[in-house]
Amino acid sequence: MGQEGIGTVKSDFKRFLWVAMPGVIWILVNIVHTAPPEFLLPGGHTSISYYPYSFLHYSYADVVALYGARRLFLHTIPYFQNVIEYPVLIGLYMSIMSYLPTFWGYFIGSDIGLLAAFVFTLYPLWRARGAKVAWWLSLSPLLAVYSVLNWDLLGIMCWAWAIWTFEQKRYQRAGLWIGIGIAVKFFPIVMVPYFAAWLWQHHRTQLKPFLGGVALTGIGINLPFALFAENGWSEFFTYNSGRPPDPGIYQWLMQMGWLHLSGVNLVSALATVAGGVVLLWLMMRYQWNPVGVVAAALAWWLLCNKVYSPQYMLWVYAALLWVGADSWFLILLNFAGLLDFWLAMRWLGLGTTGSPFLGNFVRTFVAPVLSIRDLALLLAVAMAVLTTHRSAKSPP
Secondary structure: OOHHHHHHHHHHHHHHHHHHHHHHHHHHHHHHHHOOOHHHOHHHOOOOOHHHHHHHOOOOOHHHHHHHHOOHHHOOOEOOOEOOOOOHHHHHHHHHHOOOOHHHHHHHHHHHHHHHHHHHHHHHHHHHHOHHHHHHHHOOOHHHHHOOOOOHHHHHHHHHHHHHHHHOOOHHHHHHHHHHHHHHOOHHHHHHHHHHHHHHHHOHHHHHHHHHHHHHHHHHHHHHHHHHOHHHHOHHHHHHHHOOOOOOHHHHHHHOOOOOHHHHHHHHHHHHHHHHHHHHHHHHHHOOOHHHHHHHHHHHHHHHOOOOOOOHHHHHHHHHHHHOOOHHHHHHHHHHHHHHHHHHHHHHHHHHOOOOOHHHHHHHHHHHHHHHHHHHHHHHHHHHHHHHHHHOOOOO
């Protein structure tokens, strides 16, 4: 590489760092805010007292809480000796980070890894969609509340690299990234049927390498644990199957006695699949770009799912950036995501402290905020579909 080429690389690197800086600052603020005070770490790890304190201070993070709740400080082997309700790579990530000295080594190591995941999420978006779109991710205040709440950024990073490599026609590599994403947070599995169907229509010879890549990482990473630590590995599925629905329509239907948990599981699955099939048909019928369709399918899945954690809005937001959603809608997603975070923390804070204001809070705020959130998810489906149809881009 000549001097001119080196200069270009340095210039590009500086431009990327400039775009990434706001997001890095958001995440560092989130890290500082979620760091628990020492009096919440008796014995060197979090205890039950952490929960009401963190909810009341809007500083709760699974990364912090599960160090104590899953007894990571004992350094047991994940899934073999320690049952963890997350897919394999998150369980391994949690456990490996726990070998760093004390809680603070675990905490800082875990969060620095998530910060790096943000940078590696932003980079392909910046390369593929340009600085303007990348700014929307880096400036998003969702990073200030969700970036280190859970390990979602690791999965969102896989989503970004799967899309970028797919658009570059590196189909086997895209499959590898999807498989890794499945082993991290499971949501990237939604890409498989749409990308596979598109390849079957347009590049049938590439279908086998793509599916082989998915299998190599998705199955390859999971198989040893499924074979030799079945009880621990299957906890992800058992836990989510037996988990009651989060506040929303499903919980209301159960409270009214119209559905039991098994019925909620069935209705949720049928609604998700039905919408997914319609999107698949539309994609194949009108030759739509699958990148937009998978964003719609993800938002539809999260809307229909009985379990919804507030940080899932970060997934939807990141996916819609790849589609080219309108600015007003991106602002709406940020607003809905922040409002949902406020609701969750305030509700849990009042509940865990036995506040007499809990009942009035629930009657006043829960239905409106959840309605705004669900409307945002429904609009995300529509926006992804309409933007994909409107753009009429050639398939990647």
